Amino acid sequence: MPELPEVETVCRGLEAKIKNHTIKEIKILNPKLRIPIPSNLNSKLKNKKILQVKRKAKYILIETEGDLSLIMHLGMSGRVVVLDPNTKLNAEQKLEKIFYYHQEKFIIKHNHLQINLDDGSTIIFNDTRKFGLVTLSKSSEINQHKLFCKSGIEPFSSDFSATKLHEIFAKRNKSVKSVLMDASLIVGIGNIYASEILFRSRIHPERLASTLSAKNCKEIHKHSLEILEEAIKAGGSTLKDYVHADGNLGYFQNNFQVYDRESHPCLICKSKIQSIKQNGRSTFFCVKCQK
């Protein structure tokens, strides 16, 4: 689920809960992820104070004292949960060390990492499909890190402009949708928001990027920011007792105009929304409105 807005939401929620707390212990429950979790996390981060939580591309960065950053990526199915000391667990749950709360049930499967903080709260990293990752970097060297040295433009940075977008598109002989989703060019836009952005921009997802006009790029630029901002706003408003990365609690999906709406009427012209595959991923669009 996590594209830029979801990761941003998780980061904000996390920071509110864990900033200025000290890590007491890190337990690796299952190191098997896209990259195995490094075994030295506890020795490196124990007794370090958390200074801030930041988003970089679709990654979560937990910065601590000692120039260290814990990097987390949610992959397709990753979640971060914070249980505070007041979270009520029954005896059986305590016994089983069940920490992952979802849809009013505690779930024990697929927890990979547990971080205990000085106030008694616990951060859990949970990832069913194991496409996520957890690793460590020096904060001062984060931009040179293997995960980030080939990263594209941040949509909310000043580098992201209609002109720059036009420049990027002009050189690519592939669909505008796959360029939007290419993290080595622009970070944060995934399969859902790519469809949404192109619908609002009235551009067909199969258009070759190189054929887009300056005006097209202006539309895409404007709607990218607009949609990402709206989604962050929608996500932020649902943050209450714990941090979550799933779409089950009144997220932006209520505002999807095309994603997952195959055969439903286009909100503008009432034509049926169509679904196609591009590079193995589903794309949703309106044939009539998007050219």
Added chain:
DNA sequence: CGGCGGTCCTGTCAGC
């Protein structure tokens, strides 16, 4: 180098 397809992994759901 650019573009594309395969692949990592588990859960869910439609269809038989």
Added chain:
DNA sequence: TGCTGACAGGACCGCC
């Protein structure tokens, strides 16, 4: 019911 295959919001790797 139970089985099977398709598919799921990400990103890397290797091939042409």
